[in-house]
Amino acid sequence: ETLLHEYRARTPRSAAAFQRAAAVLPGGETRFITYYPPYPVILAEGHGSRLYDVDGIEYLDLVNNYTSLVHGNAYEPAMQAAAAVLSSGPVFPSPHELQWHLAELLVSRIPSVQRVRFTNSGTEASVLAARLARRATRRARLLLFDGAYHGSAPPLLAGDPDVVTVPYNDLDATAKALTGDIAAVFAEPFLGAAGVIPAQPGFLSAVADLARERGALFVLDEVQSLRNAVGGEQGRLGLRPDLTVMGKVIGGGMPIGAIGGSEELMRLTAATTEGNLAHSGTFNGHLTAAAAGAVTLRHLDAGAIDRLDRAACRLADAITTAAAEAGIAASVTRAGSILNLHLAATAPLDAEQARAAATPALAALHVALLLDGVYTTPRGMINLSTALDADDLERAAQAYAHAFQRLADAD
Numbered sequence: 001e002t003l004l005h006e007y008r009a010r011t012p013r014s015a016a017a018f019q020r021a022a023a024v025l026p027g028g029e030t031r032f033i034t035y036y037p038p039y040p041v042i043l044a045e046g047h048g049s050r051l052y053d054v055d056g057i058e059y060l061d062l063v064n065n066y067t068s069l070v071h072g073n074a075y076e077p078a079m080q081a082a083a084a085v086l087s088s089g090p091v092f093p094s095p096h097e098l099q100w101h102l103a104e105l106l107v108s109r110i111p112s113v114q115r116v117r118f119t120n121s122g123t124e125a126s127v128l129a130a131r132l133a134r135r136a137t138r139r140a141r142l143l144l145f146d147g148a149y150h151g152s153a154p155p156l157l158a159g160d161p162d163v164v165t166v167p168y169n170d171l172d173a174t175a176k177a178l179t180g181d182i183a184a185v186f187a188e189p190f191l192g193a194a195g196v197i198p199a200q201p202g203f204l205s206a207v208a209d210l211a212r213e214r215g216a217l218f219v220l221d222e223v224q225s226l227r228n229a230v231g232g233e234q235g236r237l238g239l240r241p242d243l244t245v246m247g248k249v250i251g252g253g254m255p256i257g258a259i260g261g262s263e264e265l266m267r268l269t270a271a272t273t274e275g276n277l278a279h280s281g282t283f284n285g286h287l288t289a290a291a292a293g294a295v296t297l298r299h300l301d302a303g304a305i306d307r308l309d310r311a312a313c314r315l316a317d318a319i320t321t322a323a324a325e326a327g328i329a330a331s332v333t334r335a336g337s338i339l340n341l342h343l344a345a346t347a348p349l350d351a352e353q354a355r356a357a358a359t360p361a362l363a364a365l366h367v368a369l370l371l372d373g374v375y376t377t378p379r380g381m382i383n384l385s386t387a388l389d390a391d392d393l394e395r396a397a398q399a400y401a402h403a404f405q406r407l408a409d410a411d
């Protein structure tokens with residue numbers, strides 16, 4: 001209550017702006033996960049590691065638009081590349097060299113990707129991957145993991161009639177559910193939205209083997225994880241998926257999605273193939289995204305990724321130490337530069353355990369961090385960017401220590 005009182009007192013313009021938004025946007029937002037009560041701070045600008053809200057308050061950005069801004073806000077080289085295409089036309093009905101340049105980059109980085117097909121979002125890419133898997137196998141059903149997020153459209157939603165869901169990291173349940181009518185298994189290298197829950201060693205390669213044995217495709221959703229290794233997490237995990245779903249970083253801050261796979265499989269999407277999937281989209285491979293994405297990926301080399309990894313490791317340690325000092329049970333899960341704080345002494349292994357750790361205290365901690373000028377997510381997820389320097393990370397660690405202390409004092 002004290003936190004909310006302080007929050008309201010500090011953000012009157014956000015309150016007013018949210019009210020105005022809510023008069024025309026259901027719930028006052030455009031992405032349900034970004035809402036938190038009583039209203040989210042309304043952001044107006046971002047530069048590098050900093051965000052600014054409509055009340056003029058500065059925040060350290062530990063969200064980076066849910067992983068997509070790997071080099072921070074308004075990353076100059078990406079913005080310049082996007083701006084350059086505006087004056088010559090950002091979209092044409094014919095293919096454009098910026099599209100095959102970005103595709104060449106993806107093909108050169110990811111060994112399982114020989115051909116690339118662009119969409120406007122990760123959601124659309126997942127939908128296309130599902131269509132392609134169904135066509136290739138002539139089967140209808142998809143196997144997903146509980147808590148996985150592949151986008152906000154059917155059939156990639158738990159509860160869809162053609163979807164079967166099993167717990168992540170549960171090989172027995174996967175083997176049982178992988179019957180002869182499954183077209184594809186969709187997996188993330190770690191459960192992202194459910195709380196950045198890493199796969200147990202060997203789990204995903206066993207799932208991939210099972211899928212192949214039973215004639216289903218193994219689809220790896222690297223929409224978030226592509227930022228974690230030059231060739232995606234699949235290289236690190238020794239996987240060679242039939243299809244890879246991509247998005248976020250590959251658009252350098254602009255809307256994008258893509259799928260990639262072997263020439264043979266991807267041929268089914270080609271206009272030149274008889275009986276093709278007829279995949280279209282007015283803005284597919286938008287040139288602002290193609291241009292900004294290529295620069296972003298070029299600057300996301302092994303050195304940059306290594307620095308991100310080390311920063312993430314230090315921050316995870318600092319957060320768990322701070323929680324322990326305040327006497328609060330907490331753990332931090334991590335996959336590369338993507339982290340998640342859980343208010344439980346042991347790290348969750350699946351979505352069910354993560355849900356149990358997402359207590360109201362986690363939401364209170366989020367507000368406490370905002371009051372200290374640190375922008376994170378209500379569910380405890382943190383994504384770093386190359387724009388954060390050592391001082392920024394130190395400041396973040398101190399804010400966590402202070403927020404944990406406030407929580408402990410309130411008990």
Ligand code: PLP
Nearest residue numbers: 121122123149150151223224247
């Ligand atoms: N797949 C994963 C793993 C994601 O994290 C997301 C988005 O958060 C998506 C797919 C959907 O991508 P988009 O938001 O671009 O539709």
